Amino acid sequence: MTTIHLHNTATRKKQVFTPLDPENIRMYVCGPTVYDRAHLGNARPVVVFDVLFRLLRHEFGADHVTYVRNFTDVDDKINNTALERQKAGAEGTLEELIAERTEETIGWYHADMDALGAMRPTKEPRATQYIGAMISMIEGLIAKGHAYAKDGHVLFRVRSYAEYGALSGRSVDDMIAGARVEVAPFKEDPMDFVLWKPSGDDLPGWESPWGRGRPGWHIECSAMSHELLGPSFDIHGGGLDLQFPHHENEIAQSCCAHPGAGFASVWMHNEMLLVEGKKMSKSLGNFFTVRELLDQGYAGEVIRFVMLSTHYRKTMDWTEKKAQEAEKTLWEWHALAKDVQPSAPSAALVDALSDDLNTHAAITELHRQANVLMAFEAGADLPDSFDADQAYSQFVGSAQLVGLMTPEVSDWAENAYDLSGLEMLLESYRSQAMQTKDFSAVDRLKNSLIEAGVEVRMSKSGVELLAGSNFNPEKLAGLA
RNA sequence: GGUGGGUUGGCGGAGAGGUUACGCACCGGAUUGCAAAUCCGUGAAGACCGGUUCGAUUCCGGUACCCACCUCCA
Numbered sequence: 001m002t003t004i005h006l007h008n009t010a011t012r013k014k015q016v017f018t019p020l021d022p023e024n025i026r027m028y029v030c031g032p033t034v035y036d037r038a039h040l041g042n043a044r045p046v047v048v049f050d051v052l053f054r055l056l057r058h059e060f061g062a063d064h065v066t067y068v069r070n071f072t073d074v075d076d077k078i079n080n081t082a083l084e085r086q087k088a089g090a091e092g093t094l095e096e097l098i099a100e101r102t103e104e105t106i107g108w109y110h111a112d113m114d115a116l117g118a119m120r121p122t123k124e125p126r127a128t129q130y131i132g133a134m135i136s137m138i139e140g141l142i143a144k145g146h147a148y149a150k151d152g153h154v155l156f157r158v159r160s161y162a163e164y165g166a167l168s169g170r171s172v173d174d175m176i177a178g179a180r181v182e183v184a185p186f187k188e189d190p191m192d193f194v195l196w197k198p199s200g201d202d203l204p205g206w207e208s209p210w211g212r213g214r215p216g217w218h219i220e221c222s223a224m225s226h227e228l229l230g231p232s233f234d235i236h237g238g239g240l241d242l243q244f245p246h247h248e249n250e251i252a253q254s255c256c257a258h259p260g261a262g263f264a265s266v267w268m269h270n271e272m273l274l275v276e277g278k279k280m281s282k283s284l285g286n287f288f289t290v291r292e293l294l295d296q297g298y299a300g301e302v303i304r305f306v307m308l309s310t311h312y313r314k315t316m317d318w319t320e321k322k323a324q325e326a327e328k329t330l331w332e333w334h335a336l337a338k339d340v341q342p343s344a345p346s347a348a349l350v351d352a353l354s355d356d357l358n359t360h361a362a363i364t365e366l367h368r369q370a371n372v373l374m375a376f377e378a379g380a381d382l383p384d385s386f387d388a389d390q391a392y393s394q395f396v397g398s399a400q401l402v403g404l405m406t407p408e409v410s411d412w413a414e415n416a417y418d419l420s421g422l423e424m425l426l427e428s429y430r431s432q433a434m435q436t437k438d439f440s441a442v443d444r445l446k447n448s449l450i451e452a453g454v455e456v457r458m459s460k461s462g463v464e465l466l467a468g469s470n471f472n473p474e475k476l477a478g479l480a
Numbered sequence: 481g482g483u484g485g486g487u488u489g490g491c492g493g494a495g496a497g498g499u500u501a502c503g504c505a506c507c508g509g510a511u512u513g514c515a516a517a518u519c520c521g522u523g524a525a526g527a528c529c530g531g532u533u534c535g536a537u538u539c540c541g542g543u544a545c546c547c548a549c550c551u552c553c554a
Binding site for chain 1: 481482483484485486491492493494495501502503504511512513514515516517518519547548549550551552553554
C-alpha cells in the first residue's frame with residue numbers, strides 16, 4: 001500500500017497519514033450555506049476533497065471511507081431571502097419559504113457539483129436536522145464551565161480553553177489588540193462567540209433551555225461531526241478562510257465537550273481562488289457561479305481540469321486561457337481513449353496524489369501516458385514490453401482516479417457526431433485528385449470542414465475526421 | 481497592527497542541494513499534393529542582496545513587491 005502524506009494545517013507540516021481505524025476512514029468537510037447558487041470558489045474544496053475521497057477509497061477500499069459534508073441551512077442570508085420573497089407577496093409561512101429556498105439551493109448545488117464530476121459524500125447532513133444534538137452539546141459546555149447564558153444568548157468562554165488560537169497561530173490577546181472584534185454587552189470577553197442566539201417571531205427558531213432561538217454558526221459542525229463520525233476522526237477540511245474563526249471555534253467547542261478525544265487528526269485547507277489575477281467580487285464584475293460557466297459552454301470536466309492543475313494549497317487563478325488549454329487537452333485525450341475500459345491507475349499517478357494531493361504531478365503523469373499512446377498510434381518504436389491494451393486502460397483508469405474521463409463528465413467530448421459520410425466523400429475526392437492532380441474539390445471540402453471546427457487528418461492510410469472542441473455541426477449543412 | 485502564503489523560462493506550473501520537469505506557445509527538421517495531426521530536435525528560468533557549501537533556483541538571514549486571513553465568505 002502507498003504511504004499517503006498530507007499537509008496538516010494544525011502542525012504546518014506534511015505528515016504521514018495514519019488512519020485511526022483503517023476499516024473506517026472518516027472525513028468531514030465544511031459544506032455550503034445554502035442561500036444561493038455555488039460560485040466558482042465554492043467549487044474548489046468540492047473538487048479537492050473529491051480527489052482525496054477517491055484516493056482514500058482507492059487505498060483503503062470504497063466501503064471503508066466515510067465522507068461527511070454538511071449543508072448549512074440555518075443562516076441569516078437564507079432568512080433574508082425568504083423575508084424578501086414574503087414581502088414580494090410569496091405565499092406560505094416564513095418557515096415554508098425558508099424550506100423552499102434551501103431545498104431549491106441544495107438541488108442546484110447537487111446538479112452543479114455533479115457536473116464537475118464530484119462524487120456525492122457518504123452523508124450530507126443538514127443543520128436543521130441536528131438542532132437537538134447542538135442543544136445538548138451546548139448544555140454540556142455550560143455544565144463544564146466553558147459556556148454561559150446571558151440575555152437569551154449562550155456564549156463560548158474563550159478564556160476557558162487554553163489552546164484557543166493554536167490552529168490559526170493567533171493569540172487571544174493579539175486578536176483583541178487588533179480591535180476588530182464585535183464587543184457586545186452580553187459578552188464576558190470580546191473574543192467569546194455565540195453558541196445560541198434568540199429568534200424573534202419573524203425568524204426561524206427552536207425551543208431551548210434559553211428560550212426560543214437558533215444556533216450560532218460554528219456549533220453545527222461540532223455537533224454533526226460528533227453525531228456522524230464520533231468524537232475523533234481522521235480529516236477535517238475546508239477553505240482556508242474557515243481556518244479562523246470557524247475551525248478554531250469548532251475545535252474549542254468539540255475539544256471542551258469531549259476532552260481527550262482529539263477531534264480531527266488532520267486539518268486540511270485549500271487556498272483561495274482568483275479570476276484573471278483578481279479576487280472574485282461582484283463589484284469587479286468577475287464574479288460567477290458554476291452554473292454560469294457551465295451555461296457558457298465550459299464543460300464541468302474542463303472546470304475540474306483547471307482546478308486540478310494548481311496544487312490545492314496555492315492560490316488558483318481562473319483564466320479564460322487556462323480553460324481553453326484544458327479543453328484542448330481533454331479533447332485530445334478523449335479522442336485518444338474513446339470507448340476504452342479503465343483498469344488500475346498507474347503507480348506514478350497514485351504516488352503523485354499520495355504526496356499531499358499533488359494533482360499537478362498527476363496531470364503531468366497523464367500527459368506522459370497520453371504521449372506514449374500517441375507515439376504508439378504514430379507507429380513509433382516502443383519497447384517489446386509495451387502492451388497497448390494495458391496502456392490504454394491504465395490511462396483511463398489513471399484519469400478516473402482524479403475524476404477525469406469518468407462516464408459522468410465525458411458526454412461533452414464523446415457525443416459522437418457521425419462524420420463517416422463526409423469522411424468517405426473526402427476520401428473519394430482525394431483519390432480522384434491523386435489521379436487528376438486537380439485538388440480544388442478536395443480543398444473546398446477540407447476548408448469547409450475546418451471552418452466547421454472539424455480536424456482533418458489525411459495520410460497515406462486514409463482520411464480521418466475529428467470534431468474539434470469548437471465543432472459546429474450546423475456549418476456542415478449541405479456539405480454531404 | 482497581528483498571522484500565514486507567494487515571487488521560476490513568452491504564458492501556465494512542479495519537483496529536487498549537483499544530471500531534460502511537464503503542458504501550451506515559438507523556432508528548425510521529418511512527413512504531407514498543400515495542410516492538419518504526429519514524430520525528432522533547438523532555444524529560453526528561478527525578484528533582489530548577503531550567508532552556509534566544493535556546488536543553491538532548491539537550505540539560512542535580510543530587502544522589495546504581491547496576496548490572503550484577522551468581519552459573512554470555500
